[in-house]
Amino acid sequence: MAVSAEYKEFLAEQLERLGPVRFRGMFGGAGVYLDDLMLGLIFDETLYFKVDDRNRADYEAEEKGPFTYEMSDGTTGALHYYEVPERLYDDPDELVQWARKAMEVMRAARAEKLARAARAAERKKAATKKQKATPAKASPSKKPSRKPKA
Template identity: 80%
Template sequence: MAVSAEYKEFVAEQLEGLGPVRMRGMFGGAGVYLDDLMFGLIFEETLYFKVDDTNRADFEGEGMEPFTYEMRNGKTGALHYYEVPERLYDEPDELVQWARKSLAVMRTARSAKLAKAARSATRKKPAAKRTRKSAPRE
């Protein structure tokens, strides 16, 4: 089921204090972005925020669980996105604080990815040796 335009508009209004949030459709849901960072996910009219070890306890303390999906092989997969507690919709300032933490998670992940790319770029393979052909002897 695709995410309704009304729900996307509701989420954008709730996150106004964060800045110009935009939504991009993906896999029947929508990614929630600020600038070029996807910090949230909407699926079946439910909002999820990105988590790591820095903010996971906030979600688990509220009894929230990760976004899960069924894989082709029948197993269940989970993403590093947890459902946002419903009570936060009545507390937009707190909701924005939680969103900021998820943005920080994404910034940290991006920085780590860029650092890894920079390290691997400095370890490029050496160029192949060229052999020099000598002029024919007379």
């Protein structure tokens, strides 16, 4: 089910203190973006924020869990996006605090991704440098064939 324009407008108003929130359709739902980072998901008019060890306890204390979906092989997959408690819609200040924590998670994830890419590039550069520095081994020459003495 597509996310209604009314729900997106409601969330944009709730989160406006963070800055301009954008929505991008995805798989029947929508991604919630701020500063080019996807801090949340919307599916079936339910909001989910990005979670890691920094903020997971907040959601677990509210008995909220991750967004789950059925995979093609029949198993259930889960994302690192947890359902936002409905009570937060009545307290925009607290909702914004939870959204800020989700942004911190996304910024940390982006920094880690960039650091991994930099390390991989450095390893590749070092391997290329090492390969160029190692002289190529000459192929072994064939031994001259010995003709039997007559």
